[in-house]
Amino acid sequence: MPQGATICVIGLALGVLAWQMSVVSTQYPLFLRILLFLFAWFSFWFFIHDLAHHAVGKMFGIRFQYYFLGRSAIRKLNLPLVSSLMRRVPVFVLKVDRSSLSGASPRKRRWMYASGAVASMGLPWIIVPSSFSLGPYWVGVFFVMLVLGNTLFTLYFSPKTGDLYRAKLVKG
Numbered sequence: 001m002p003q004g005a006t007i008c009v010i011g012l013a014l015g016v017l018a019w020q021m022s023v024v025s026t027q028y029p030l031f032l033r034i035l036l037f038l039f040a041w042f043s044f045w046f047f048i049h050d051l052a053h054h055a056v057g058k059m060f061g062i063r064f065q066y067y068f069l070g071r072s073a074i075r076k077l078n079l080p081l082v083s084s085l086m087r088r089v090p091v092f093v094l095k096v097d098r099s100s101l102s103g104a105s106p107r108k109r110r111w112m113y114a115s116g117a118v119a120s121m122g123l124p125w126i127i128v129p130s131s132f133s134l135g136p137y138w139v140g141v142f143f144v145m146l147v148l149g150n151t152l153f154t155l156y157f158s159p160k161t162g163d164l165y166r167a168k169l170v171k172g
Contacts, residue, residue, distance in 0.1 A: 004067020004092060008051040015043025023130045030135045037131060037143065044123040045150060050092045052119035053112060053163075060108035063097035073161045106172030113167040117158045121151045 019040035022033040054064060070093035075086040101109060124147045132140030158164035 008047040011043050011047030015040045033134050041124050045120050048119040048123045049116040050094050052115040053094050056115040057112040062104050062112050063100040065095040065097050076161045106170045109170045110167040113163050117163040121154050
């Protein structure tokens, strides 16, 4: 179990490092700074997701058995390009300990399920203000659109098949 969480923490730390390098190291070419910023965005979007489930679950007494590489629920949406891509791209998945999950209140289970989507939508916004310092104005606009697009995509599709859907299914 600690290995998966450790990978997520390291991924987030590398994202912070890439973010800071792209903002502070103005001697790097713009292309490289944008790539570092894209890596930071990806890290903040990807690695926080399962870590949020893990932290919120632990706070509420929900245990997990292990992390594993699985497939995103997005693949079930049958979106032409996105679904086919998500069938091939592995994501971290947490195996929930069913006995501790059933012992948690419905409110706690909803929070645990929703936490991944909420964190994946929220944390990437932290980079938006500094994206405007990378150089041309369009770079900042690009990152606003990327983060906003992720937020809107998640708000629309997660209630149909993802974490917000699982949170909705909790009875009580």
